[in-house]
Amino acid sequence: AADVPAxxxxxxxxxxxxxxxxxxxxxxxGAIGDTPVVYKPVAGEAPLWDFPAGTLARREVAAHLVSEALGWDIVPRTWLRDGPFGEGMVQLWQEQDPEQDAVDLFPADEVPAAGWLTILEGEDEDGNRLALAHEDSAALRRMTVFDVIVNNADRKGAHILAMPGGH
Incomplete structure (x- = not known):
């Protein structure tokens, strides 16, 4: 899909x-021809207190451009265009690797000793101790630096898609 003409x-x-x-x-x-995409219309944006209303689509396009300028390939190809609900952000759909998880929930005593960092511990409704952990990798550290550069204060574990090849 990356080679589809603009x-x-x-x-x-x-x-x-x-x-x-x-x-x-x-x-x-959605899709444009045979190319699967994600579409977020400006009209469907939920406003945030810390960003001007109606700017999410443009901020996501800007994040893609910064990712490209850095050569880090963190944000998939993203652009602004009209769609069924008006102007919005369109981004190439990404299929994540189902064999990888960059962020995961473990029983507290089963977090792998190497390659993982515990974020927090807690208990489930049955009193079992759980730990939320993320991989300790250069790719995740690069994503963290990227988020600081583009002022992304909204990264969630589910926003980290483990891609084939460890990307």
Whole structure:
């Protein structure tokens, strides 16, 4: 999909195939031709107190451009265009590697001794001790630095997609 010409992605028909209901903003799965994409219309943005209203789409496009300028390939190809619900952000869909998790929940005594860092510990409703941990990797450290550079204060564990090849 990365080799699809930009004019095709900008002018091709954006067809919606579903809605991602776990997102806080209106977020849709769609396609432009055979290329799967995510579409977030500006009109469906949930405003945040710390950013001007109606700027999420442009901030996501800017994050992609910074990622490209740094050569870090953290944010998939992202652009601004019209869609079924008006102007919005469109981003190439990414298939994550189901064999990898960059962030995971473990029984507190089963966090791997090497390659993982515990973020916090707590208990579930049955009193079992649990630990939230993330991998200790150069890729995750680079993503953390990237988030500081682009002022991304909204990174959640589910926003970290482990890609094939350890990316």
């Amino acid at each position: 004019d095709e992605l900008m002018a091709g028909e954006l067809t919606l195939t579903g809605r991602i209901t776990t997102a806080s903003n209106a977020t849709f799965l």
